[in-house]
Amino acid sequence: MNWKTRIAGGLLLACAVVAVPAFAGSLPDHEEFDATLQVPFRSAGARPVTMHFSYPGATPGTQVAWEVALLGHDGSELRAWQGHSALGTGSTQAKVLWDGLGRNGQAVPSGYVTVRLRAVALDGATVARIGSGLPGQALTLAQQRAPELVEEQRYDVLVGAVAAPVMPHFQALRQHNGTTTALSPMSATSTGGLPYTIYFGNLHSQTNHSDGGGVLSTCVGAQNPQSGAYGPSDAYQYALNDGLDILMTSEHNHMYDGSTGTNTSASPTTAHNLYQSGLQAASTFNAAHANFLAIYGLEWGVISNGGHLNIFNTPSLLEWEYNSSNQLIGDVFTAKSDYGSLYALMKANGWVGQFNHPASTGQFNIGGTDLAYSADGDTVMALAEVLNSSAFSTNTTETETSRTSYEAAFNILLARGFHVAPSSDQDNHCANWGASYTNRTGVLIPSGTALSLASFLDAVRARRTYATEDKTGQIVLTANGHVMGERFGNSGPLTLAVNYASSAGHTAQRVQVFEGVPGGNGAVTATSSTATTTITPANGDHFYYAKVTQEDGKQLWSAPVWVTQGAGGGDTTPPTVSASESGTSGTITLSASASDNVGVTRVEFYVDNALVATDTATPYTATLDSTTLGNGTHSLVAKAYDAAGNVGTSSTVSFSVSNSTGVDTTPPTVSASESGNSGTITLSANASDNVGVTKVEFYVDNALKATSTAAPYQATLDSTTLANGSHNLVAKAYDAAGNIGTSSTVSFSISNGGTAAELVKNNSFENGTTPWTQTSGVITNASGEAAHTGSYKAWLDGYGSAHTDYVRQQITIPATATKATLDFYMHIDTAETTTSTAYDKLSAQVITSAGKYVTLATWSNLNAASGYVEHAVDLSAYIGQTIQINFYGVEDSSNQTSFVIDDVSVKAQ
Template sequence: MFAGSLLLACAVVAVPALAGTLPDHEEFDAALQVPFRSTGVRPVTMHFSYPGATPGTPVAWEVTLLGHDGSALRTWQGHSTIGTGSTQAQVLWDGLDRNSKAVSAGYVTIRLRAIALDSATAARIGTGQPDQALTLAQQQAPELIEEQRYDVQVGNVAAPVMPHFQALHQHTSTSTSTSTLSPMSAVSAGSLPYTIYFGNLHSQTNHSDGGGVLSTCTGAQNPQSAPYGPADAYQYASNEGLDILMTSEHNHMYDGSTGTNTSASPTTAHNLYQSGLQAASTFNAAHTNFLAIYGMEWGVISNGGHLNIFNSPSLLEWEYNSSNQLIGDVFTAKSDYGSLYTLMKTNGWVGQFNHPASSGQFNAGGADLGYTADGDTVMALAEVLNSSAFSTNTTETETSRSSYEPAFNILLERGYHVAPSSDQDNHCANWGASYTNRTGVLIPNGTALSLSAFLDAVRARRVFATEDKTGQIVLTANSHVMGERFSNSGPLTLTVNYASSAGHTVQRVQVFEGVPGSNGTIATTSSTATTTITPANGDHFYYAKITQEDGKQLWSAPVWVTQGAGGGDTTPPTVSASESGSSGTITLSASASDNVGVTKVEFYVDNVLKATSTSSPYQASIDSTTLSNATHSLVAKAYDAAGNVGTSSAVSFSVSNSTGGDTTPPTVSATESGSSGTITLSASASDNVGVTKVEFYVDSALKATSTASPYQATLNSTTLSNGTHSLVAKAYDAAGNVGTSSTVSFSISNSGGTATELVKNNGFESGTTPWTQTSGVINNTSSEAAHTGSYKAWLDGYGSAHTDYVRQSITIPATATKATLDFFMHIDTAETTTSTAYDTLSVQVITSAGKYVTLATWSNLNAASGYVEHTVDLSAYIGQTIQINFYGVEDSSSQTSFVIDDVSVKSQ
């Protein structure tokens, strides 16, 4: 062991075993606590948590002092033993390097690496001896190593000069009016037009494994066993001074277990989730200055990672009971993040990556933290720091905190547009009270706090993370605010703005720069609060990090900049694709050229990103067994530094894995009975080995899944419009072969009385009343013609990152038997792709509880001349007051215009 004072290290005689697969939050975790400043010996405290470990499990650890250039100046090594779920270790640093010389003034990094030597880990790396464990794990299983870093100040370092910043209005849930100002400053006419709302967007109650009594809470609770539920959590957080609390319940625990309860009732699970939504709605109605959010934490840490979904009205599940009933509302395959992202995009759901690891999690397209276009649309936040999930601290002084900043950086480099968040993951009944960290959300001044306003801000990435609830950080770039995506030419001025209501000051500023989609590394581009640079042509992101004089940190959301000099490169690369092989390892190849230079080539198989190549020859290899035995489509996309994209023609290829296994797809036929009320969908399916499930698709939309013969499902006919529909059944076997039935046509005829129009000013000819819109949507400009009359609603069409909406509140009578939305829409676009939905228009319902439900989505791929009539069934909302919301989202280039007219909702 190197020189230093080791306060806790225990010898290990044997390697204890683990008892089966561990439930969520019983895995190994490490945290690091170091004073940012010190005039004497500095303690370095390591917190190790492993609730699922057998007592006596050893932990091997290494603390390294890294210099200004990243070189190792000094190292301490040791090992500790897990007692009842956790332990600590500590070394004392006297300010000297390994040669007993004083480390020069500046900022240095303390790095902790640790591994828990349970039986599975020992078997994986070949030893249970702590003195060899980290070296062997680094070679054979680096994903098993927990790493934490923290920068500290050595000696006297001049603080940066900060620009004058008029502090933003800071809301507080305990105030009697949303106009109450924070003590930081009065808001002047020149300040940014936003109010900051501080929240904790990650916590649990007794709807899953949280809500534990503080005096006895030492870890995750047995699902539904603790005394405190969502309403208790919202009241506690409000009393604590938070503005927002999300109770994010584990989606797979609604069966009352951490595994699979084969006796569970789907109705019980459904009702529990709905009761949580109602608890949030009821609390919000009685507390207009506080936002209660109820949602789910989807996934399993050891099988891919956790993410939050903020606004799903339904419970997503993958577990079935012994009667082959899904213990939830919507089936989602466990650990299939790519499909989940697509489902979320289809429904307008918004998500957050929870405590992301740098490897081994969120695999999509064969890559950890893998990028998908759908994932980029829906995953808006990623945690950079949490306080301990099992803290019982109620004085905001918790010392065990974990950083996820490395994973945040990887997500940005993958191409995700995520803003940072900082939460508490409370499992005990101290929601928001364990530490001073918060997630800050910027909502426009004058906008009431609501779920829709929160989601709008999150979708815009106007969010920052802070360890200090009295501080605020806002990054601006020229005239743009953090979270924005914009094009720029010439100089770019980045300004890091800071304010504190508690009198804290800034000791350190760091501005980081990276290239989205490069899969590279970020670099520090500045250590000053105001920086003017001229970026190289192409795409960039920038975000800021502040360290206060007390060591607490704040992270801004990034800005995403497409830099291009006037008259610069506008020529996209040319690219062609090819594929070789039909089994084993197959090779994807591309030939690409550009007038300046190709920066990368992406390979898409069946519209899913599979690989990226950054140098010629552009090639990638994939395992054919990850694809089904069938014909597939390959498309290559080539990028240049200016952000131009060339897309190849689609190339068809076949996969035929002949390993002696099952390659025969099931045979399946479909039938339907009934034309009103409850209709029945049926299928007859057989296979040479066995059918595992049958899916029923109505008008190409998945409506139901059956896992046992007779393969049947029932459907409420009022969810379909009167007229002719198509039914297709798909049968699956255990080998992944899929058989598809012929299309069956059937008719729906739901009787109803006289139709009543519920939409006012449905042709927009009377101006904006009673519509709510983003600026300028309702207009009579001649550039886009109305369907009838002179006025229409024109959403997007700017050719830059932009979001528009137009909404109207209606009440569907409880006496109605059917309600139908009808409207005309014209879509024109400058996008040239034939495969990627860059710009989208969603028709949504916003419920009285503030939940967004996406009913249908169109994109630039649906562009056509003239208006097209569309109908959407609203019968599910009979008896409710809802908002009809047309929601358009446009990316940073190539305009798409969505023009809406003659909107009608008729009930009968």
């Protein structure tokens, strides 16, 4: 057995210029660069600072430039480390050890120190933006020229001994499982009980309706849309079993076509039905589990040049993509990344949202401003995540160490003027819904009120939530008797009380109360470090929220209170309001009469407990399409608000809806036929209707192939887009009323001629390295390993030390192909002696035109055998695409394994 000799180049690397891998353009969601920070809150010795870097879309070898800095309470830099790390297959990590000393070798005084991580990935696009690929210059240049590319994370740690704060006595709220948490440390102050029960939720996760539901043993990232093993019902049952009260499966709105891009062959009906099946799955699960709330909704938007947000209660699939027949692949058109219009649509329909993993820059842009405020957005966006555990964690013991903070973006949203409460979720893409970590969103619902979508939305609209890293902890901020989430007027002193409890015996090590001015776009600053604080705010608007850090370092964030401070006694009088409705069908009118001792600022209209409209000027009216309501009796309530945040609620008004059924309900009649079995074939239909046919669609094997809008209804199709053999044709005819007639199924046969075409050039490696791309020395005629044919082969790894090799070639599979197959011969020999552990691995991969790495098959030292073995992999999923065939070998630090490949073939027919 022979293998290669590793060249001793470790010292050379330190002074070499780092090569910058090419960047393949815009990446799908969840293939962006991400950095997380892990630091022990307490430490008796050297404290490890661990940095996790993830970039699934990056080329292996991409450099990450990073800096870790220690900041004092005044923001001054106490010490810093810089370095760079190379990404492997999508991720890497780095670590520094802090010995407790500052840059001058002196011990850092007791107190709280902020550990700050800044990092940037040096892909081709970033290098083009900042003008350098040298890691030593990258962070400085990126902060100057493209600050939105720099990932920043902060975490406060305890140095030495600091006295814990005195906490007020807090009569802990009842949790949904029927227990009441233990009391926190007490002082003489008592807040009394609050009439709420806490429900713990994970409000952000995916299933196989989009890019989630991955099997834990193989899940390493986002799944291809609709390819995961598990759906919404599985997720709800898993979360229930894990002790959650609420789970939202928030599916990516643009993946209902089965792709991360645009599937021009997608059927709008299929997409609509999939979304509706998710709503039904949640409804069915809730009917069978009264003590659990299953929520099915959308995660709208894209991360890059956009921003993800959840919509909790839309009955419709919102979309911006069209298929090749110019059909919207959804129910309601929403322009991509147009947040102003989306907020307006949400407000008009009473939909409620959450900002998901918001970045401080580059997201939620309106009119050139990131995280831009709009009045509509303020009405509908009720929550914003402050911390999540890793989206691709497979942890099932709630001990995930990779967590990302979004507290900086949360503060910006508050300062912009958004009234948002904090949440903490898991964004699960693997099948461990709620189980990766102990973080939760706590939702406060009035005690005695049943858990339902309506009561959940009421609590969210009232901003009565908190975020916690510890599912046993509670935090409730009160202010002069007002509970977090409230907006109220005040004059004179304001007493803020931070109430904390833990059912696991944890204690509060640190309390921070933060203050800012809504709409002022200024800084959010810590105004107090005590649990009970009395201040007299300056006249004007303020918000306050609290943060508790437990003795184990886990954190809890309260919802804010919003206070309008003024002179005098303060307005505490709520408006008076009454409601009325007119009309039973078509456009119905909702009206309200409202008055206040100072002035009414807005009136909200609720139909069946759902917010459907808001009016800010008298006369307070709104119109509603009656067809959005079912026939029968409904309820209307109006709520009136004044500038001090006082709310008046009308009596409930009952009204009836009777939508006309006298419209055209007769579907067209239609029959289908097909002619030809090769070349250009013809699809035909005869269709008629009592009013008129508007279009005919032709479906072959259940896939929409063409649309005709005028008689004679015909379409042609290239037979080579179909495999030889039998196929089915169905025609669907539509009328102006939306009625659909479907033909009987017509069977026809295809018989294409021709032979398979070879797409790989220099497939036996006998003609040099062109057009292959390789790591150094892979294509070789070295005598240590024999070729399958000829003298040359591709020899990956075989060094007996940590090493990565690849060899790849770009090909284009014709759109006219019906089948494409990758075929190659591989010989594996190894010095490993194990019969159970795969230490060294080779993967056959596809790199898509978007830069996504898709692993087709993997072999290891366990597959070693004498001689070559032929392998075949189906590439039919990539017909019509330009891709790279990539063989990628990774060897560990000892005992060589050689992966030798020859006679690579991709044939399309």
